[in-house]
Amino acid sequence: MGDVWAAGNAYEAYVGRWSRPVAAKFVRWLTVPGDDRPGVAPGRRWLDAGCGTGALTGTVLAAAAPAEIVGVDMSRGFLAEARAHLPAARFVAGDASALPLAQGRFDAVVSGLALNFVPGSQRAVDEFARVAAPGATVAAYVWDYATGMQMMRHFWDVAAEFDPAAAEQDEGPRFPICHPEALARAWTGAGLRGAETRPIEIPTVFGDFDDYWRPFLGGQGPAPAYLARLSPDKRAAIRDRLDARLPRETDGSIALTARAWAVRGFKVA
Template identity: 60%
Template structure:
């Protein structure tokens, strides 16, 4: 799911996104589509489709008539088109605040792990409503950065302990929207009816420390961008502090969980 904003919030490479959070976002997408439980034959719009995780889940589990994935990143769109070769899916360059679709032209507007990165979330939801037919579904999910997205929570807690200045970049602090009450209020203020918020929790098991740490070297997204800003000594100190603190089993596996907050309305 591509993002725009500050340099640290820019995502452009699907190949680097997948080992970082793409592999976990796919699991959330599957459960999100199941939770929506919409009938077959609908026209779907996936806003901020990124690498195509949510689009693919809709195609596999919701029997749609069509899915249009919109994203501001050409790199992500190329990755999605290459990995989701289904004739019901099309992809287009676009912004969440100015969607390239006609009014009331789709039955369901969905978005995964995107809304907190949009500079004006309220404007994005207004666009979601514009695109959806009367009575259609508008739904989205975001990570629980402040608590339940454990791989990031562990990272930032250790980073801030070593470097208090890192608190300004901590996603749990920056994205205060990503909690149930603010999300519910945002959806209601946007005019959605029957707003419902639920948690989606998936396991994130890393076979060893390198599998956890290496994606943070991608220099893409807030936490990896912070790692890239460090000199060799500080980067090594952060790596070893994480190695010491993470809950590691005797066989080297690190078993964490990732929680997302999902919202739906009509």
């Protein structure tokens, strides 16, 4: 009963479209110089670990002017989607906790919405640090599943009313890494310096209930995979309860928000 990550189009409809605006704010945070540190300059080598369909990879290409960007993911279906849309990047099949890449190669190592899905997430952060060059920025973002990712929070709260077993699949309690304190500890534990976290929040507006519900039927990710295993009657009951409960604007749209937690640090030179 694991999570399903294979079909790029279904993932894009479910989460990929919301990852892109988060990625834009995240990359800006890394590249714009601040009072306390320089930003990642143009012409640097980037790695996107757990790149999925390429939402973050594409943002780096568009906004950071990298000399090179490599994306690594275990899903060959996601990698096929990424390659089709991002020919300027290089993509490699691999595990974020055992990256098939040389030590000290990258000036920026990033990961978007993937770290919590890696068994033993500290091993992945250790790998991020291993492949980072001296002085490199190492950063990631994950959804705030517990309270901040409202489209999923509404779903799991309703699912639990019909099925107590839903709690076992709910990303909120499943992924303790998705909190700022846990992220900071993981970065410090990997020997990265200056670890800091910040929230990134975006609007997630659905045109109507079907726009909200249809992506949950695509089978990609914990909630859609859980839903696909239910009987038609139980799926219909969850759908109807959500339809009645979700807030509506006067035009019938559903205006929610999504919050991610981001973390960054740097490798000692």
